[in-house]
Amino acid sequence: MVYTSLIAAWQLMPANLDFAIQAPGADNRPAGKTRAANDVVIGEYFMRYDNETSALSGNWTKFRGPLHNNIIRTEDDIQIPSALYPEIWSVETGEGHASPVIFNGKVYFLDYDEKLSSDALRCFSLETGKELWRRWYRVPIKRNHGFSRTTPFIAENYIITIGPEGHVMCCDPSSGDMLWSLDMQKEYTTEVPFWYTGQCPLVDDGVLILAPAGKEVLMTGLDCLTGEILWTTPNSPAYKMSHSSVVPMSFDNHKTYVYVGIGGICGVSAGPEDTGCLLWHMNEWQPSVVAPSPVQISDNQFYMTAGYGSGGVLIELNNSGNKWSTEVLDKYKPNAGISSEQQTPIFHQGKLISVMPKDGGRLRGKLVSYSPSDLHTPLWTSAADEKFGLGPYLVINDYLFALKDDGELYVYQIESDGMTLVKKQRIMDGRDAWGPMAYADGMLIIRDAHIVKCLKII
Amino acid sequence: MAMKEDKKIKSPIERRKFIKMLGTTVAGGSILATSGLMINKFVDGEADHYWQIDPQKCTHCGRCETHCVLSMSAVKCIHANKICGYCDLCGGYYRSNVKDLNTAAENLMCPTGAIQRKFVEDPYFEYTIDEDLCNGCAKCVKGCTAFGNGSLYLQIKRDLCTDCNECEIAKVCPSDAISRVPLAQAYKLKD
Numbered sequence: 001m002v003y004t005s006l007i008a009a010w011q012l013m014p015a016n017l018d019f020a021i022q023a024p025g026a027d028n029r030p031a032g033k034t035r036a037a038n039d040v041v042i043g044e045y046f047m048r049y050d051n052e053t054s055a056l057s058g059n060w061t062k063f064r065g066p067l068h069n070n071i072i073r074t075e076d077d078i079q080i081p082s083a084l085y086p087e088i089w090s091v092e093t094g095e096g097h098a099s100p101v102i103f104n105g106k107v108y109f110l111d112y113d114e115k116l117s118s119d120a121l122r123c124f125s126l127e128t129g130k131e132l133w134r135r136w137y138r139v140p141i142k143r144n145h146g147f148s149r150t151t152p153f154i155a156e157n158y159i160i161t162i163g164p165e166g167h168v169m170c171c172d173p174s175s176g177d178m179l180w181s182l183d184m185q186k187e188y189t190t191e192v193p194f195w196y197t198g199q200c201p202l203v204d205d206g207v208l209i210l211a212p213a214g215k216e217v218l219m220t221g222l223d224c225l226t227g228e229i230l231w232t233t234p235n236s237p238a239y240k241m242s243h244s245s246v247v248p249m250s251f252d253n254h255k256t257y258v259y260v261g262i263g264g265i266c267g268v269s270a271g272p273e274d275t276g277c278l279l280w281h282m283n284e285w286q287p288s289v290v291a292p293s294p295v296q297i298s299d300n301q302f303y304m305t306a307g308y309g310s311g312g313v314l315i316e317l318n319n320s321g322n323k324w325s326t327e328v329l330d331k332y333k334p335n336a337g338i339s340s341e342q343q344t345p346i347f348h349q350g351k352l353i354s355v356m357p358k359d360g361g362r363l364r365g366k367l368v369s370y371s372p373s374d375l376h377t378p379l380w381t382s383a384a385d386e387k388f389g390l391g392p393y394l395v396i397n398d399y400l401f402a403l404k405d406d407g408e409l410y411v412y413q414i415e416s417d418g419m420t421l422v423k424k425q426r427i428m429d430g431r432d433a434w435g436p437m438a439y440a441d442g443m444l445i446i447r448d449a450h451i452v453k454c455l456k457i458i
Numbered sequence: 459m460a461m462k463e464d465k466k467i468k469s470p471i472e473r474r475k476f477i478k479m480l481g482t483t484v485a486g487g488s489i490l491a492t493s494g495l496m497i498n499k500f501v502d503g504e505a506d507h508y509w510q511i512d513p514q515k516c517t518h519c520g521r522c523e524t525h526c527v528l529s530m531s532a533v534k535c536i537h538a539n540k541i542c543g544y545c546d547l548c549g550g551y552y553r554s555n556v557k558d559l560n561t562a563a564e565n566l567m568c569p570t571g572a573i574q575r576k577f578v579e580d581p582y583f584e585y586t587i588d589e590d591l592c593n594g595c596a597k598c599v600k601g602c603t604a605f606g607n608g609s610l611y612l613q614i615k616r617d618l619c620t621d622c623n624e625c626e627i628a629k630v631c632p633s634d635a636i637s638r639v640p641l642a643q644a645y646k647l648k649d
Binding site (some may be wrong): 028046115138 | 540543545546547552554555556557558559560561563566571574575576577578581583601604605606607643
């Protein structure tokens, strides 16, 4: 009886209406300033955490290092100790593969914060790993083998990034101040590739070279300090954007920007008289997915590779009365010669060095070395258990540092007839350690999909 | 008989009286000693110590909300305006992966709507905390620290804290961030 009365009283009790509804518009945001989900304002937010000066002067300024070849010669005394390389610092990142640049004691990389759905250019102290500032903007995207991809380009007065959705951002590297921005999808109707933009910015003599490969424009040059468009190359071959980056080369003393798009390979003049002119293009080799970038191997030849069954190709250029022609000297499947799925091979001392792709037959995943004169017979291969997956590699003096994509670092002494393993060290229980490494001032920066680490190797 | 009476007179103090006197002396001494210690404690300033959170040690675990003896925790979120970025896209204000940047309840990190903001100028917003609504859950603090510069942080409000001898939150704090600090050091403000 008592319980029944209590339940009845509870049911009859008037509902508490003393609450407020939390609805849109409570922050008096002006009517015209409403933000939609995909309303991207590049470089909109900035946060400074600390100020720090450094006496360090080493630089790793762009994708594949200062000379664009993933090779660095330094007077630093690179050590191969029996003990472990000490870890100087470590920072967690959003899932991704974007590689850092290093400039005068600071490390910069483009991150993606999944909680805020934002691209973020983050600046750290090289010596301590302390975050100094970050500039970010909201760009909601879905995870697709991580988010971040590209390596920035840095110089004294600017740092330029390209985000996964093709957002170009230029900032002051010291203050983090925003200089200018560009949305390649909006400006050039670029169709961003399935695994997001992998193209790293190239700067040549103060001019940013982009390959938006949109409806009208194949390639363009912009003033790095202002973002002003200086020249454009019409997309007459109708290429689409790949994950590959534009590479400066010189053929027959003619500076050329070489780009491998979806649809073919082209060369755009970088010479002073005809900058931006499409010199040549070819479609005899056109993989559906391209991640590596082309590698010049002689005055008139370059090598190109791609994954997913594409293999490799050797191309020769001929100049006759300012008319350029291309010739495919060699073309083969990945199980028939040197290839790569993701990393760009290194051309070092007359030999091509690569990690073979998963469809590379018996050499699958191995580190290999080939002569450009015979792209089918390896000069040297790593041992059966030395397989690197999609991991990165670079050359410092006479050592090759290769990272297995599970986070184990291998160091090889490069010799005339091959390489000798001199050290290996587990750096992390890594997952998808695909991002390229960077080196300056004795510090080797390594990353997997979630962590960036700094090792001291001198 | 006379001899017996003489013996009684010669005794300086009765046994029972002696024990009683001894007990009184011990009890009085204890009271004096305790009082002395307490006076000493006050002289040393112990009475001016209060439970406070060190924001540098706090890991925003959420136990401040659930372990305070009060029904509504005495721990509140404090906002250091001077170091706030005034961002529209604030990691302490919005939940992860929100679709739209507006003040609808489903977009907000704070479960009680204690964080309010007002438009200042594009793209800046000024944030304030409604202490009556804040339950000290630290969700906003975690979001701010992860992406911002930590202008949102937790602190024990002296006017709400019952100053328990043994703070129930301090007992479970995983980072030993809660301790008694002198009044002069209380409210470790970030700005």
